[in-house]
Amino acid sequence: MPLALLALSVAAFGIGTTEFVMMGLLPNVADDLGVSVPTAGHLVSAYAIGVVIGAPLLAAVGVRVPRRRMLIALMGLFTIGNLATALAPGYGTLLAGRVLAGLPHGAFFGVGAVVAARLAREGRAARAVATMFLGLTVANIVGVPLGTALGQQLGWRATFLVVTVIGLVAMGALAVLVPYLPLERRDGGAGAGGELRRELRALGDRQVLLGLLTAVFGFAGVFALYSYLASMVTEVTGLADSSVTVVLALFGVGMTLGALAAGPLTDRALRPTLYGALGALALVLVAFRFTVHVPWAALVTVVVIGAVGFMTTTPLQMLVMEKARHAPTLAAASNHSAFNLANAGGAWAGGTAIAAGWGWTSPTLVGAALAVVGLAVAVLAGVLDGRGASVRGSASVRRSRVVARGGEAGAGVRAGAADGAGVR
Structure with a gap:
C-alpha cells in the first residue's frame, strides 16, 4: 500500500x-x-x-x-x-x-x-x-x-x-x-475557466447524475435506520443505555468489513457490486424488523447492515469518477454531497415514520423502500448505459464499413488509372 x-x-x-x-x-x-x-x-x-x-x-x-x-x-x-x-x-x-x-x-x-x-x-x-x-x-x-x-x-x-x-x-x-x-491540462490552455467548464459539463452527464441520485436514495436507506439505532436497541431489543456505544462500534465493524470487500469486488465488476449491495441492504433492513427483538440476532444484523450499507460507497464513488473520467474532481466531490443529502433525508424519513405512530421498528421498512428506489435508479442507469454503448458500437461499425468501402473504391480508381497509363 x-x-x-x-x-x-x-x-x-x-x-x-x-x-x-x-x-x-x-x-x-x-x-x-x-x-x-x-x-x-x-x-x-x-x-x-x-x-x-x-x-x-x-x-x-x-x-x-x-x-x-x-x-x-x-x-x-x-x-x-x-x-x-x-x-x-x-x-x-x-x-x-x-x-x-x-x-x-x-x-x-x-x-x-x-x-x-x-x-x-x-x-x-x-x-x-x-x-x-x-x-x-x-x-x-x-x-x-x-x-x-x-x-x-x-x-x-x-x-x-x-x-x-x-x-x-x-x-x-x-x-x-x-x-x-x-495537473493534466485538457482545456487547450484556456486556464482555470476552461477547466471549470469541463468539470461542470462532466457533472451534467446523465450517468453521473443518475449515480448521484442512486447515492441519495440508496444511502438514505442506511441513515433511516442508523439515526434511530440507539433508540431501537434500547426500546425494542431491551439493551441497556450503556450498550449503545458497543452497538455503534459493531456497526463500524460492519462498515469496515464492507469497505474491505467493496474494493476488490468493484475492481472486478462495478455495477454488479452496486446492485448486489443495494439489494442486500433492502433485504437485511427488512430482516432487522424481526431480529431486533432478539439481542444476539440484533447485534449480528447490525454488523451486516453496516457491511452491505457501506459496500455501496466505493462502487458509487468509482462510478461517478469513471463516467466523468476527463474531469472527475467535481463529480467525485459532489458524490459526498449526495451522501449527506441521504443522511439528512434518511433521518427525516425514518423520524417521520416514528412520529406517525408506526413504531420504533418502522425505519427498517422505510430504509428498505429507499434502498429499493436506489437499486431501481442504479439498474435504470445500467440499462441506459448499455444501450448507449450498443448505439456507439453500431455507429463505430458503420463508420468502419464506410471507411473500408471508401478504401476499396480508392484502390479501384488507382488501379484503373494505372491501366489507362499502360494503354497510352
Whole structure:
C-alpha cells in the first residue's frame, strides 16, 4: 500500500470522528450551553449542510490547484473548523464552527479519491479508494467511542481539541507522504475557466447524475435506520443505555468489513457490486424488523447492515469518477454531497415514520423502500448505459464499413488509372 494512502486514511479518520462523535455528545453539549437536546441536534445537521455546500463549491474553486496542495488546504480548513468548534463561546458560534468543519469534507474525499486512483496500480483503483475510506470506517469503531468517552469525562470541548490535533497530524502526513501530482491540462490552455467548464459539463452527464441520485436514495436507506439505532436497541431489543456505544462500534465493524470487500469486488465488476449491495441492504433492513427483538440476532444484523450499507460507497464513488473520467474532481466531490443529502433525508424519513405512530421498528421498512428506489435508479442507469454503448458500437461499425468501402473504391480508381497509363 502506498504510504500516501495511509496519509489519506489518517485524514479520513479525523473527518469521520468529527462527523459522528457529535451524536454521542449531544446531551453534554446541551447541558453545557443551556439548550435542549433537540436544539443541540441541529449541530449534526449543520455539519451536513457544510458538506453539501462545500463539496461542489470548494472542488470547483480548486480545479487548477495541484492535488497535494489542495488536500493540505482542505485539511487546514477542517482543522480550523474543529478548533473553532472547541473554543466556541456559545451555541451560535458552535453552529458556525460545525458548518466550517463540514465545508471541506466532500471536496477532500473527492480530491482524495482521484489521488488514490491515480496512485494505484492498474486494475486496483477501487481498492485504493476503499483503503482511503477505511479511515472513515475505523473512526466509527475507535474514534467515535473514544471521543464520546473523552467528552463525557473531560468535557465535549476536549474531544474537538483532540480532533484538531489529528487534523494537524494529517496535514503533516499529507505534506510528507503524498507525492506531487501534476495537473493534466485538457482545456487547450484556456486556464482555470476552461477547466471549470469541463468539470461542470462532466457533472451534467446523465450517468453521473443518475449515480448521484442512486447515492441519495440508496444511502438514505442506511441513515433511516442508523439515526434511530440507539433508540431501537434500547426500546425494542431491551439493551441497556450503556450498550449503545458497543452497538455503534459493531456497526463500524460492519462498515469496515464492507469497505474491505467493496474494493476488490468493484475492481472486478462495478455495477454488479452496486446492485448486489443495494439489494442486500433492502433485504437485511427488512430482516432487522424481526431480529431486533432478539439481542444476539440484533447485534449480528447490525454488523451486516453496516457491511452491505457501506459496500455501496466505493462502487458509487468509482462510478461517478469513471463516467466523468476527463474531469472527475467535481463529480467525485459532489458524490459526498449526495451522501449527506441521504443522511439528512434518511433521518427525516425514518423520524417521520416514528412520529406517525408506526413504531420504533418502522425505519427498517422505510430504509428498505429507499434502498429499493436506489437499486431501481442504479439498474435504470445500467440499462441506459448499455444501450448507449450498443448505439456507439453500431455507429463505430458503420463508420468502419464506410471507411473500408471508401478504401476499396480508392484502390479501384488507382488501379484503373494505372491501366489507362499502360494503354497510352
